[in-house]
Amino acid sequence: MFELLRKMLGNDTPDEAETMTLEKAAGALLIEVSKSDYDQDPAEVEKIRDLLSRHFSVSVDDMEGFMKDVEDHSHQGTSLYPYTRFINDNCSNEEKYLLIKSLWEVAAEDGRIDKYEDYVIRKVSDLIYLPHSDFIRAKLEVTKAAGL
Template identity: 60%
Template structure:
C-alpha cells in the first residue's frame, strides 16, 4: 500500500517538474516575493517584466501571458519545493546568486524591503543552498544600487 502511495506522489511530482523551465520557475519565485508583503505593487510587477525580458527569451508581446502562466503555476503549488528543486537540479552557484539578486531587486523596487520579503528571500536562498555570504552580498549589491 505504501509503495503505491509513494509511486502516486512520485508520478505527480515528475509531471509537475516536466513542465518547469528556468524562466517559469524564476517568474514564479519573483511573483512570490512581490506578494510577500501582502501588496502586489505595480512597480514590482514591472520590474519582474523587465527581468524576464532582459535575462530570458520572453518577448515583450508574450510577457503578460507568461506572467499569468507563472502566477497560475505558483498558485497551484503548495510549497516552494518544486521551484527550489528545479533550481538545485539545473543551476550552478553563479546562477543561484543571480536569482537572489533578482529577488532583492523586486523586493526593493517599491523603495523598501518588507520583513516578509526579507524572510522569503532568506528562505529561498537556504533552500537553493546558496552560501549565506552570497545571500548577504546579493542584498548589499542591490541596496548599493539605490
C-alpha cells in the same frame, strides 16, 4: 508503474517536473517575493517583467501570457520546493546568486524591503544552498544601488 497507474486513473496531465522551466521557476519565485508583503506594488510587477525579458527568453510580445501562466502556476502550489528543486538541479552557484539578486531587486523596487520579503528571499537562498555570504552580498549590492 506510476505512469500506468496515472493512465488507469485517467490523469493524463504532464508531471510538474516535466513542465517546469527555468523561466517558470524564476518567475514564480519573483512573484512570491512581490506578494509576500501582501501589497503587490505595480512597480514590482514591472520589475519582474523587466527581469524576465532581460535574463530569460521571454519576449515582450509573450510577456502577458507568460505572466498569467506563472501566476496561475504559483497559485496552484503553496510550496517553494518545486521551484527551488528545479533551480538546484539546473543552475550553477553563479546563476543562483543572480536569481537571489533579482529577488532583492523586486523587493527593493517599492523603496523598502519588508520583513516578509526578506524572509522569503532568505528561505529561497537556503533552499537553493546559496552560501550566506552570497546572500548578504546580493542584498548589499541591491540596497546600495537602490539607495536603501
